[in-house]
Amino acid sequence: MGRRAKNKQAPPQPLEDFQNERKKKEEKKLKRQRSDSVSEEKPSNKKKTSKKDKIKEPKEDKKSKKSKSTKVKKAKEDVKEDNLPEVDLEALASAKKSLFDDESDLDNEIDEYNEDDLNNEFNVASDEDSDVEDVEVEEQKATLFSDEENDEDIENLKELNELSTQKALSMSGKPGADSDDSDESEDDDESDFESAEEEVVEENPRAKVLPTEEEKAKEIMEGGGKPDVTILRTRMIELTKVLEDFGNLAEEGRSRQEYVDQLLEDICNYFGYSPMLAEKMFNLFSVSEAMEFFEANEISRPITIRTNTLKTSRRDLAQALVNKGVNLQPIGKWTKVGLQVFDSQVPIGATPEYLSGQYILQAASSFLPVMALGPQENERVLDMAAAPGGKTTYISAMMKNTGCVFANDANKARTKSLIANIHRLGCKNTIVCNYDAREFPKVMGGFDRVLLDAPCSGTGVVAKDESVKTSRTEKDFIQIPHLQKQLLLSAIDSVNANSETGGVIVYSTCSVAVEENEAVVDYALRKRPNVKLVDTGLAIGKEGFTSFRGKHFNPKVKLTRRFYPHVYNVDGFYVAKFQKIATSVHDDNKASAAEKEALARADEEEESLIKGDFASFEAEEDQGFIEKNKKVQSDKRARKIRPKK
Numbered sequence: 001m002g003r004r005a006k007n008k009q010a011p012p013q014p015l016e017d018f019q020n021e022r023k024k025k026e027e028k029k030l031k032r033q034r035s036d037s038v039s040e041e042k043p044s045n046k047k048k049t050s051k052k053d054k055i056k057e058p059k060e061d062k063k064s065k066k067s068k069s070t071k072v073k074k075a076k077e078d079v080k081e082d083n084l085p086e087v088d089l090e091a092l093a094s095a096k097k098s099l100f101d102d103e104s105d106l107d108n109e110i111d112e113y114n115e116d117d118l119n120n121e122f123n124v125a126s127d128e129d130s131d132v133e134d135v136e137v138e139e140q141k142a143t144l145f146s147d148e149e150n151d152e153d154i155e156n157l158k159e160l161n162e163l164s165t166q167k168a169l170s171m172s173g174k175p176g177a178d179s180d181d182s183d184e185s186e187d188d189d190e191s192d193f194e195s196a197e198e199e200v201v202e203e204n205p206r207a208k209v210l211p212t213e214e215e216k217a218k219e220i221m222e223g224g225g226k227p228d229v230t231i232l233r234t235r236m237i238e239l240t241k242v243l244e245d246f247g248n249l250a251e252e253g254r255s256r257q258e259y260v261d262q263l264l265e266d267i268c269n270y271f272g273y274s275p276m277l278a279e280k281m282f283n284l285f286s287v288s289e290a291m292e293f294f295e296a297n298e299i300s301r302p303i304t305i306r307t308n309t310l311k312t313s314r315r316d317l318a319q320a321l322v323n324k325g326v327n328l329q330p331i332g333k334w335t336k337v338g339l340q341v342f343d344s345q346v347p348i349g350a351t352p353e354y355l356s357g358q359y360i361l362q363a364a365s366s367f368l369p370v371m372a373l374g375p376q377e378n379e380r381v382l383d384m385a386a387a388p389g390g391k392t393t394y395i396s397a398m399m400k401n402t403g404c405v406f407a408n409d410a411n412k413a414r415t416k417s418l419i420a421n422i423h424r425l426g427c428k429n430t431i432v433c434n435y436d437a438r439e440f441p442k443v444m445g446g447f448d449r450v451l452l453d454a455p456c457s458g459t460g461v462v463a464k465d466e467s468v469k470t471s472r473t474e475k476d477f478i479q480i481p482h483l484q485k486q487l488l489l490s491a492i493d494s495v496n497a498n499s500e501t502g503g504v505i506v507y508s509t510c511s512v513a514v515e516e517n518e519a520v521v522d523y524a525l526r527k528r529p530n531v532k533l534v535d536t537g538l539a540i541g542k543e544g545f546t547s548f549r550g551k552h553f554n555p556k557v558k559l560t561r562r563f564y565p566h567v568y569n570v571d572g573f574y575v576a577k578f579q580k581i582a583t584s585v586h587d588d589n590k591a592s593a594a595e596k597e598a599l600a601r602a603d604e605e606e607e608s609l610i611k612g613d614f615a616s617f618e619a620e621e622d623q624g625f626i627e628k629n630k631k632v633q634s635d636k637r638a639r640k641i642r643p644k645k
């Protein structure tokens with residue numbers, strides 16, 4: 001039972017606006033928390049509710065409910081309304097603290113970069129319609145971009161987009177061609193918001209939030225087999241509040257775990273996750289941030305395209321597309337090739353520019369591993385898991401069609417789309433191959449750079465593929481990392497440590513699970529001390545975890561980067577960059593994928609055996625044995641490494 005937003009909303013914000021807004025909100029939140037703690041010092045049984053304490057109701061009901069208290073009891077009474085939209089983003093957006101903190105209208109209806117969907121979605125006016133040029137728009141086009149793309153160009157593009165939007169609105173006969181509806185509604189929201197600030201309600205800080213088993217059974221009965229979404233939403237907000245200030249808000253005699261368990265149950269019912277996955281994702285964040293993450297997964301990410309610089313410049317592409325009625329904007333300062341598409345009067349996956357390979361539909365997060373890889377002209381680069389080629393074609397473009405890119409994928413069927421993209425985008429320096437990537441370096445080694453965009457559980461792209469919510473099992477989070485570890489070792493062994501320009505390995509996944517990210521990187525650092533982690537060089541991203549739920553990783557794992565939908569409005573992603581500092585015996589490894597698999601299995605079994613044996617080595621007297629064992633292991637490793645010449 002996913003709670004996906006179904007209503008088309010205003011165009012999504014560019015990443016930078018999204019982040020600035022988030023920053024402002026965080027500052028506001030801090031301010032609010034500071035003033036909360038000041039007011040806590042003054043004893044009072046009256047509490048002034050901030051606008052974020054209020055549960056924002058759907059527009060038609062909001063005003064009439066302004067004077068009501070936020071007590072859970074009251075909220076439960078409100079459940080009777082039956083006209084609720086499937087997901088009330090507004091209500092979620094204005095909940096306590098940063099819970100569902102994002103008030104921006106980021107939603108659009110397209111779930112995936114499925115070209116047919118995109119074409120239908122954006123085909124709001126016929127091609128002939130777009131021939132009717134607006135004189136004002138024409139004049140603007142002439143000055144759209146100067147030779148060097150700069151901020152002024154971007155401003156020009158914004159203005160041009162506005163004119164183009166107005167033209168589209170007036171052609172479609174929709175109201176608002178001369179006014180900005182979204183602004184108006186924001187003002188409207190803001191005024192409701194402000195008046196809520198002034199409200200003073202009596203509140204029992206230790207209100208009963210946890211339902212009894214009987215109450216839960218009743219909820220299910222009254223909801224016709226499943227709990228009512230409004231009850232769930234209200235309770236999630238209240239549970240989050242309590243968990244964020246447990247000492248002051250929890251009911252006497254109730255444990256934190258009871259609140260967490262209830263919240264997880266509600267998350268599963270409301271958003272449609274399996275209990276295992278809900279808990280796994282919940283554990284990655286603070287309680288309120290976890291709620292933001294779950295909420296962001298209900299909203300599609302913006303449609304983005306990457307300019308193929310082998311064929312055109314972003315400036316020329318933007319101009320050509322704007323001429324056709326595509327409303328777009330640069331994604332953000334961190335990329336010089338990305339454009340965000342707000343809407344279009346033409347099918348975005350079938351324009352002449354698309355068909356002639358001037359751009360590719362590509363998620364913004366997908367640019368990041370290639371930027372971290374930083375391929376140079378005339379290098380030899382391996383893309384180990386390349387299909388359908390979004391990153392291969394970017395690598396090829398960064399190398400300006402020089403050198404050689406080996407684009408490999410184990411799935412033969414998927415190499416068809418890889419080949420099609422390589423052809424369409426005019427990549428002439430690329431060779432497609434079809435191996436299990438664990439066969440490298442037996443197939444070929446000595447690359448200047450290797451990208452491993454690994455097969456993964458897809459927990460970062462739930463907004464694109466809702467099936468992830470229920471299809472992933474515990475076993476996946478053992479088996480997938482098992483494969484990822486072997487692939488990463490093969491990637492490392494396939495790089496030439498003495499490369500004059502590179503010696504770089506980038507590991508990426510579209511998963512947020514620690515098992516597939518930090519744990520894999522940490523494993524590689526342990527197994528291959530001839531590599532070190534280096535800064536990804538990416539302007540955005542959160543630091544990788546150095547410890548997680550009792551597991552400690554190499555401190556350098558901090559250099560890896562995590563990307564989250566609720567923070568950057570991009571798919572959940574992970575990027576790690578290694579530099580190979582010395583050759584090792586493994587570089588000459590002629591083992592096949594099957595042999596490596598068998599070895600990895602034995603290794604893992606041994607590791608877990610050792611872990612089991614060492615489980616009682618916590619005591620101080622055993623510390624000496626542990627240290628001695630570590631030294632023996634590291635001496636063994638050192639003997640295997642040959643220093644870089």
Ligand SMILES: C[S@@+](CC[C@H](N)C(=O)[O-])C[C@H]1O[C@@H](n2cnc3c(N)ncnc32)[C@H](O)[C@@H]1O
Nearest residue numbers: 385386387388389390391410411436437453455
């Ligand atoms: C995340 S996708 C790659 C996306 C691609 N890099 C892009 O940007 O378009 C992972 C790919 O790994 C491939 N794959 C899975 N197991 C593999 C293996 N053992 N060796 C090579 N490729 C594998 C899958 O077929 C899939 O195409």
